[in-house]
Amino acid sequence: MTATTLPVGEAQPSQPSDTAGAVRRRRGGRARVLLRRVGFYLGTAAVAITLNFVIPRLMPGDPASVILNKLAQQSQVTPATEKSIRALFGVPDEGLWQQYLHYLAQLAHGDLGVSIAYFPQPVSEMIGSGLPWTLGLVSLTTVLAFLLGTGIGIVSGARPGSRFDSVTAPLATFLGSMPYFWVATMLLLLLSVTVPVFPSQNGYDLGLDPGFTPAFIGSVIEHGFLPAVTIIVSSVGGWLLGMRNMMITTVAEDYVTLAEAKGLSRRRVLLAYAARNAMLPQIAGLAISIGTVVGGSLLAEAVFAYPGVGYLFYQAVVNLDYPLMQALFLTISLSVLLANFIADSVYVLLDPRTREDA
Amino acid sequence: MTSLGNTHKNMPANPHENSPGQDVLLDVEGLSVDYGTEADPLPAVSEVSLRVRRGDILGIAGESGSGKTTLINALLRLLRPPAQVRSGRATLYPRSGTPLDLLHADAKELREARWEQTAVVFQSAMNALNPVSRLSAQFTDVLRTHRRMPKSEAREHAAHMLELVGIPAARLDSYPHELSGGMRQRATIALSLVCEPDLLVMDEPTTAVDVVMQRQILRQVIRLQRRLGFSVVFITHDLSLLLEIADRIAVMYGGRIVESGPVGALYRDPRHPYTRGLRDSFPPLRGPMRKLNGIPGSPPDLRRLPPGCPFEPRCPYASSECTTAVPELKDHGADRLVACVHADTLPVPTVGGRV
Amino acid sequence: MTVSPPLAPLTPSADRLTWRTALRRLVPANRKARVGLAIIGVYVLVAAVGPWIVQSLMGLSPTELTGDVLQSPSGAHPLGTTQDGSDVLAQLVVGTRTSLLVGALAAVVSTTLSVAVGLIGGYYGGTVDSVLGALTNAFLVLPGLPLVIVLAGYLRGRGGPFAVALVIGLTGWAWGARSKRVQTLSLRGRDFVVGARLLGESNLRIMLVEVLPNLLPVISATLMLSLVTSILAVSGLDFLGIGDLNSVSWGTMLYFAQQRQAMVAGAWWWFVPPGVAITVLGAAAGLVNFGIDELTNPRLRGAGGKAAKTRKPRKKGVR
Secondary structure (H helix, E strand, O other): OOOOOOOOOOOOOOOOOOHHHHHHHHHHHHHHHHHHHHHHHHHHHHHHHHHHHHHHHHOOOOHHHHHHHHHHHHOOOOHHHHHHHHHHHOOOOOOHHHHHHHHHHHHHOOOOOEOOOOOOOEHHHHHHHHHHHHHHHHHHHHHHHHHHHHHHHHHHHHOOOOHHHHHHHHHHHHHHHOOHHHHHHHHHHHHHHHOOOOOOOOOOOOOOOOOOOHHHHHHHHHHHHHHHHHHHHHHHHHHHHHHHHHHHHHHOOHHHHHHHHOOOOHHHHHHHHHHHHHHHHHHHHHHHHHHHHHHHHHHHHHHHOOOOHHHHHHHHHHOOOHHHHHHHHHHHHHHHHHHHHHHHHHHHHHOHHHHHOO | OOOOOOOOOOOOOOOOOOOOOOOEEEEEEEEEEEEOOOOOOEEEEEEEEEEEEOOOEEEEEOOOOOOHHHHHHHHOOOOOOOOEEEEEEEEEOOOOOOOEEOOOOOHHHHHHHEOOOEEEEOOOHHHHOOOOOOHHHHHHHHHHHHHOOOHHHHHHHHHHHHHHOOOOHHHHHOOHHHOOHHHHHHHHHHHHOOOOOOEEEEEOOOOOOOHHHHHHHHHHHHHHHHHHOOEEEEEEOOHHHHHHHOOEEEEEEOOEEEEEEEHHHHHHOOOOHHHHHHHHOOOOOOOOOOOOOOOOOOOOOHHHOOOOOOOHHHOOOOOHHHHOOOOOOEEOOOOOEEOOOOOOOOOOOOHHHOO | OOOOOOOOOOOHHHOOOOHHHHHHOOOOOOHHHHHHHHHHHHHHHHHHHHHHHHHHHOOOOOOOOOOOOOOOOOOOOOOOEOOOOOEHHHHHHHHHHHHHHHHHHHHHHHHHHHHHHHHHHHHHOHHHHHHHHHHHHHHHHOOHHHHHHHHHHHHOOOOHHHHHHHHHHHHOOHHHHHHHHHHHHHHHOOHHHHHHHHOOOOHHHHHHHHHHHHHHHHHHHHHHHHHHHHHHHHHHHHHHOOOOOOOOOHHHHHHHHHHOOOOOOOOHHHHHHHHHHHHHHHHHHHHHHHHHHHHHOHHHOOOOHHHHHHHOOOOOOOO
């Protein structure tokens, strides 16, 4: 939980003679660190794109033919559609390298094929309509869970063994152990089936026209509530324990003791000195845990039939809609990488020592 | 440290009734600190009494584990569980304001006295400065808290303090990791003096820097101390270093003060065998070369202290007397106190141990 | 020059570990970790002998379709029956075996991979390490579940639950590889490794005989945790209906319970037991994890009850 993604090496004390030089060097260091991160994430994106290429070709049989047969059962398959499916899922008698180039060219055009289940809808359109729902749900709940868990972690880590801590720490362990789909199922049972307070499926009341009307927005909040609570309940425990343990470690640091000896208010000692430092591994952890949260939200969306990419993914797998499935895999992976990159960049801004990290 | 008076040991602190005189800044009596639980206490500091005079530098020397750091943490109220004060009292008599009962002051009194009256410099400056904030923030927050200074004025004052220890004012905007080790330590010293405290506690402030930097820092401390008039409690395991700067020395062993006195006399003629061993195990910073001898054995296990003198198992002069009772810290004339039954009969040191 | 001889090492763990001493040190000294391990031990016991007890001794079947449809718990069916009339207790116990076996396979696969990658990267360093490190980081930040779902989507239950286990194992090794790399890195410069190298021993032998035993505590910890996370992942797939629906596991129990509207019917005995089984196992892993944190970070130790105990008798205002 407390491991960091970033190679935060020992800082190198530099001795620039003037402040202007120091500032220049500092900015240069920061740019270098960011550049390295960009490189890493581009490389990882290449891994994801290549995995997306390799997986269907590793599977027994010829997925492309299977898909084309299925499409043919529904209607006439145009040559363009056949070409794109072939590029994405494999051409039996073409060399792998050749296939890879065709595949990349296909991606560059943004053509991810057509859906089998919803033929002839292009999968990119379907993903486009689902992405905002998931993006909104995951980013909102991640930020809330992070703030909530970190906030409570500060309080319980500042006084380990206190009554507050002895309630929250075990509770967090327990909450963090509950799988997402189980929390979702329980919430559905309690607050939708047994006591029908919240709707059990969809992202909004289907009788309403989507738009920025109070009724529609209210309906979105009502429908998103249980999925959001699911994600927050399942992920808040990890943030809480991580922050608590880091606080306990940090509070014993000399600089916190010195802040106390300086006669600063307890609030300032805990926030500006202890929590400010204890938070760094949390931010680094944010990058790694985004993948887990996205995975969990896929399950939660499936339970609540929430119209995001998670539910789409679930339907794609159940309906054997391979073009949609692969495209979703790629989209979700790349989105998670982007989120990771943002979290990492925030880290670099928050920890001055990473600037010197050559 | 001139008197040990244990008459008021168990009475609530009432500094006015028991005022020790105009020239005393800090008066500690019978201070004991335990580690661990009530059922299984570990005596880290036992019955320590000492006085710090205004403008004096008191050195406290001892090996690691002798209780010196625990002692000052208790005085500064920085002990963390499971360490806790078992008994004793400590009163600070600031130049201005009323005497402060250090061990019983409430949170508010304590916060107000901190840095205004007592300040501290830790051993490792790398760890003592907040790694994620600039020096300026770490200087100004204390000024804004205690002096309600506007930000610009606080910055100006901080820059002035940095320059006092030889750091360019531009460094205010640096982060700790951008400074060299010696600079960081000097910055923490500047930081400790921003509110002109009456008492500055320095816990091995030069252990982490090289010898050249050590001398430079010590000279600076003495210069500032003469200029600003604060008192210093200086903790170190290096007795010879105290010879350079201290007015008086207290030597701790096994959580107790075993000898104290004016620096010259104590260094020339240590009356406690442990002081003698400690002196002979460090080369003097200046002066003639001398043969170095370590003290055989290892520091006492506080869990299994011998019934008699804690130093007895390692002491070359130990006799049967030493195994029965802990020797009292007795007046030995000339402002000196020694806790050793052989203090009077200890052979006069052959200063000619020189090589 | 020295005042006193240096203190003896606080713990004998400063020494190198051989296979024998390493095995002896596997029982953690931490209470939380021990409780967590004990709970996991109970699960293993149930998986080992439970199916025999419920099937042979109690005569309950997890798959037999009886006329006792959707019955609440009774003497004949201690945890009631499903809509098909199958016994829930029998399903739960047999499901424990399935889930644990699948989880164990996945854990062994991912731990083996993580040891190989971590050990080789940490031991050789240089370019090998950079490449393996980048690969590890890539798999660390790529979301695991979508990858698993895609692969399981192609498998469609083919190859049974163990194919799913393999997939989970192959995708979940990155986290463990990191910790093993760090550990190996710290061992690389130690005397006994350098000594073995100077004696001309082969790299493979040094890795297996000198370094590997020292990784054993880390390996056992990640094995335990990846066992539990794998079980959770498999359960998630089964719950979605994209695992092997022919097997009886906690996940498939929940899948069928949801498909057959057990919640609407109020048949709590059907879906609560598998959920509780998963949650308690997850909590046990949480305890182990917490305990390991305390063991590796001494400052967390005694942050619990001990501090509270000593605070009470302290004098007013003395901290």
